[in-house]
Amino acid sequence: MIQVVPVDTKQQLKAFIDFPHELYKDDPNYVPELFIAQRDLLTPGKHPFHEHSTLRLFLASENGKVVGRIAAIQNNNHNKFNGTNDGFFGFYDVVNNKEVTTALLSAAEKWLKEKGAATIIGPVNFSTNETCGMLVEGYELPPVAMMTYNKPYYNTFISEAGFDKKTDLIAWRISNDNYDDKPFRMTQILRERLSQKGITIRQANMKNFNHEVENLNEVYNKAWDKNLGFVPMTEKEFSYMAKDLKLILDPEFCLIAEKDGKAIGFALCIPDVNQILIKVKRGRLFPTGIFKLLLGKKNINGIRVIALGVLEDYRKLGIEAVFYGTIIQKCVEKNIKTAEASWILEDNFLMNKAIENIKGKPYKKYRIYEKAI
Structure with a gap:
């Protein structure tokens, strides 16, 4: 029973x-x-x-x-x-x-x-x-x-x-042996065009991490607010998540777009730590799991593009393309083999098309169900 x-x-x-x-x-x-x-x-x-x-x-x-x-x-x-x-x-x-x-x-x-x-x-x-x-x-x-x-x-x-x-x-998969490098080739030109509009793109400043998190929370809650099922993250929730991610974050894969010094978009990639965690028995870091985590970080060869968004008034200016181009450049420099862009709503046609244009392949699908009770 x-x-x-x-x-x-x-x-x-x-x-x-x-x-x-x-x-x-x-x-x-x-x-x-x-x-x-x-x-x-x-x-x-x-x-x-x-x-x-x-x-x-x-x-x-x-x-x-x-x-x-x-x-x-x-x-x-x-x-x-x-x-x-x-x-x-x-x-x-x-x-x-x-x-x-x-x-x-x-x-x-x-x-x-x-x-x-x-x-x-x-x-x-x-x-x-x-x-x-x-x-x-x-x-x-x-x-x-x-x-x-x-x-x-x-x-x-x-x-x-x-x-x-x-x-x-x-979930889209982008491989280092089959991607369109046009965003990478156009990055500098687009950066210069954006600069003329007062828009710059930089990597996260880890020495001023708390201030960065505060600004990005505001952008997140505005840039994603029209997504199906979205709910704004409280300051404490966003800070909690950011604190966890800081342990694995590579600042070169956290890009921030600013207009006259104010954040208007960001792209966040994290190393695929699952390549290590898959070997950590029963999710216990002690006594040996912590060593697998610390020693294995240098061997991670994949990333996940976990967030990429721009405030509505600044979309289609080329900021997203600069994000993608810079990410591709960093992947090449760091010998990253694969990147997963996930997850993206099936009806987010602009974002899905953008990834398709750099030869990304949809390789996993996840479903959210509902039922009246």
């Missing part, structure tokens, strides 16, 4: 975080999440999400063994910004048993209904600002940094539970 219980103790939280390690132990493409990071993310008082919203974690077990997990998420900032009564599910993992999904979703939907939700959307962990989407195409390669991964049968179970597609998210 399948039993679903809320997570109330530290021991249950540990079981919740560790369940995927057992589920995917024979999957060569599985990358474990770091235990410390997941624990803090899910613990009130640790992550700033909990200051404005709530969630409930559930574990499913059968004959004393954990067989699934899910989080029911009430994101108050999302509902306030979008004028909706949405609920969300995330951190969803199950054994190959449809009944487990049914039981978990039932628990999550019941909790969300009690909170006044009319719709359940997912998977998102906690919003589209964090990891989200269910992999539906592209199982041949491991996920890159801060992207999701799941068994193919997850999609079958979610669809059979009455969920419909809300949107798809595209």
Whole structure:
């Protein structure tokens, strides 16, 4: 008999975080999440999400063994910004048993209904600002940094539970042996044209990191605000994310566009640390994982273009092309083999076309589902 219980103790939280390690132990493409990071993310008082919203974690077990997990998420900032009564599910993992999904979703939907939700959307962990989407195409390669991964049968179970597609998210792959170098060749000309308009592009100043983060938070919340499902990040949320990224950030891959000294856009690439984390057993940095992380950083040969955006009034001036051209140049200099641009909404035609124009290939697709409750 399948039993679903809320997570109330530290021991249950540990079981919740560790369940995927057992589920995917024979999957060569599985990358474990770091235990410390997941624990803090899910613990009130640790992550700033909990200051404005709530969630409930559930574990499913059968004959004393954990067989699934899910989080029911009430994101108050999302509902306030979008004028909706949405609920969300995330951190969803199950054994190959449809009944487990049914039981978990039932628990999550019941909790969300009690909170006044009319719709359940997912998977998102906690919003589209964090990891989200269910992999539906592209199982041949491991996920890159801060992207999701799941068994193919997850999609079958979610669809059979009455969920419909809300949107798809595209991941593009750009290889160093097959890209269009036109943006790279045009970079200097475009920089000069932009300079005549008072627009400059520079790399991040790590010595003034907190000030940079403050300015980029404002740009992020304005440049991405029309994306489907967007919710502005609070200063604390953006700073929390930036603090984590600072540990791995290469400032040459963090580019800022300014107009008369004021930030109007930015591009952020991060090294694909999943190339290392895939070898860190059960997401534990100690006792040996920390050495794999430190010693392996120099061998990372991939990046993820995690964000690239410009304020609406300054689009189509060539800023985006300079971002791409500079990124290509740095990849060549640093012997980066591949770059993933992700994720991009399927209906973001301008951005998708721009990546297609530099010979990027769509190689993974993620789906966000929704259902009325």
